Amino acid sequence: MRRLLLVLCFAQLLSAQSADVDVGKGNFRLYCAPCHGIHAQGGRGPDLTQTTADLAHVISEGVPGTEMGAYSSQFDDAMIARIVSYIRSTARGASGPVAGDPEHGRALFVGTANCAGCHAAGGVGPSLARVGRQRSPAYLREKLLHPSTEITPGYETLIVTLKDGSNVRGIRRGLDDFSAQLIGLDRRFYSFRRNEVASIEKDSHSLMPDQKLTEPEITDLLAYLSTLRGDAK
Ligand code: HEC
């Protein structure tokens, strides 16, 4: 009899746990999946199936200065615990080291592939100092194959055509009824008043050009990018 009771309690405990996971999953899909992927496998945000982060802490406090916001005002501790249960339920063992040669990837980055021309300090592209932590490998691969599929927030492209017919294409820095500001590929900051311009167009293409890379080059670049985790910070 006592054993039966124990079994019943255990079954109840299990179903309470799986109810928690389900509620956590529902919220995860709504609030987290746009960045972390529908199965927590990562996207624009990191893969969470292998994370070693202090989940409850990161979810409530966020990661300051990144796209990862703080959720403590949105969810109470119990709800955060359910989301954590869901993330834990997706856990996979740590994957092996990334294939490819990071040293050669770095050489390409600063050398022939000329990524550094835009991504070093002062360039038009975003800093990649934390990109290995911030983005999943699948996202980075897609970025190297098709830069325009998803554009980094804050780095949208604008084309301003002046009344004399000339135009400037660059990263949008400001746009309102009276003026437009952008940074061109020449790294210059441009500011135009509305009455100077003939048209302002949002361009769905990234300022990052399509890369002509071979598959081994992509693999080595990905190996290098995955080492950029901002650890010195
Ligand atoms: C707008 C995109 C975005 C949304 C929405 C988002 N995250 Fe994040 N998240 C990120 C990014 C980017 C990072 C990496 C931050 C860094 O360390 O640079 C991150 C980091 C994390 C980490 C730390 C992972 C690690 O290994 O360091 C956890 C855990 C996490 N997010 C959970 C969540 C949960 C749970 C939600 C939903 C409640 C959520 N995130 C919503 C973008 C997002």
Ligand code: HEC
């Ligand atoms: C002509 C300038 C230019 C060159 C060359 C360039 N990029 Fe970019 N890159 C950008 C710009 C601008 C963005 C931001 C807009 C966007 O996301 O498309 C960007 C975005 C990225 C992102 C996404 C960053 C994020 O946080 O989501 C990655 C990764 C990246 N570049 C890697 C590379 C690599 C690797 C190379 C070399 C093979 C390279 N880029 C060459 C301009 C450039």
